[in-house]
Amino acid sequence: MFNLNNRVAIVTGAGSKRGIGRTIALALAEQGAHVVVCDLNLAGVSEVVEEIKEKGVRSLGLKCNITSEEDIKKTVTATFNEFGRIDILVNNAGITQPVKVLDTTPEDWTRIMEVNLKGTFMITKAVLPVMIKEKYGRIINISSVSGKRGGGVFGGAHYSASKAGMLAFAKALAREVGRQGITANSVTPGLVATDIRGGLESKEEQQKMTADIPCGRMAIPEEIAATVCFLASEEAAYITGEDIDINGGSHMD
Numbered sequence: 001m002f003n004l005n006n007r008v009a010i011v012t013g014a015g016s017k018r019g020i021g022r023t024i025a026l027a028l029a030e031q032g033a034h035v036v037v038c039d040l041n042l043a044g045v046s047e048v049v050e051e052i053k054e055k056g057v058r059s060l061g062l063k064c065n066i067t068s069e070e071d072i073k074k075t076v077t078a079t080f081n082e083f084g085r086i087d088i089l090v091n092n093a094g095i096t097q098p099v100k101v102l103d104t105t106p107e108d109w110t111r112i113m114e115v116n117l118k119g120t121f122m123i124t125k126a127v128l129p130v131m132i133k134e135k136y137g138r139i140i141n142i143s144s145v146s147g148k149r150g151g152g153v154f155g156g157a158h159y160s161a162s163k164a165g166m167l168a169f170a171k172a173l174a175r176e177v178g179r180q181g182i183t184a185n186s187v188t189p190g191l192v193a194t195d196i197r198g199g200l201e202s203k204e205e206q207q208k209m210t211a212d213i214p215c216g217r218m219a220i221p222e223e224i225a226a227t228v229c230f231l232a233s234e235e236a237a238y239i240t241g242e243d244i245d246i247n248g249g250s251h252m253d
């Protein structure tokens with residue numbers, strides 16, 4: 001599809017078995033990129049690294065908690081030592097919680113913000129100097145339709161606020177780094193069939209959740225990964241500060 005030969009990508013939260021991050025990591029590798037797979041879950045990371053290597057590109061697996069400055073530093077250093085460059089960062093790691101505002105504690109709020117928003121900021125800040133030196137970079141945030149329509153899908157208001165923050169962060173960053181050959185964009189998926197909701201929903205609930213989606217179903221992770229590959233490519237050099245909806249029509253703007 002798009003030539004990503006010898007590009008080096010870091011994908012956060014890519015160790016989840018049915019997750020969007022894993023699928024993105026595999027899709028980038030399929031297009032020729034070497035991929036650094038990061039997650040809290042090291043066993044999951046190792047499996048993805050093996051799958052990537054089978055595609056004939058190189059891969060490095062790292063335990064990286066994106067809320068830890070130390071882990072981030074180690075990740076960026078290890079990536080640079082191994083590959084000598086960083087071209088693509090996919091900010092995919094994220095958590096959610098289905099809770100009403102009145103039941104949300106300050107600790108809940110902080111936890112969601114720390115991972116989804118502050119973690120995104122911290123790892124982006126850490127890779128930027130390398131991209132600026134290269135005069136090339138692709139930063140892609142995995143936000144959510146919840147950040148645009150104000151939830152109503154699964155997560156609470158804190159999740160929506162964190163995902164809206166990711167959108168604004170990418171736009172503001174795009175203004176700062178455009179002249180250095182770096183783009184910053186977001187994708188905003190609607191419901192995707194993964195384990196992020198902890199398999200909590202029953203068949204009936206799933207039917208209810210998809211009833212109002214014009215496409216009549218959840219997305220599969222591959223449908224998110226395809227757009228990420230496009231945004232990661234040279235062909236997308238003039239797209240920046242944009243967010244691309246992948247939601248089956250559940251939100252149109």
Ligand SMILES: NC(=O)c1ccc[n+]([C@@H]2O[C@H](COP(=O)([O-])OP(=O)(O)OC[C@H]3O[C@@H](n4cnc5c(N)ncnc54)[C@H](O)[C@@H]3O)[C@@H](O)[C@H]2O)c1
Binds near residue numbers: 064119
């Ligand atoms: N599944 C959906 O319906 C949906 C919709 C819109 C947006 N998203 C977003 O897509 C992204 C991926 O979600 P998913 O559905 O694949 O979920 P998932 O739970 O399958 O994967 C998320 C991964 O992030 C990792 N993670 C969590 N906290 C982390 C941290 N502090 N540091 C590093 N890694 C961490 C988890 O270990 C997990 O492997 C998330 O940002 C999510 O908000 C998902």
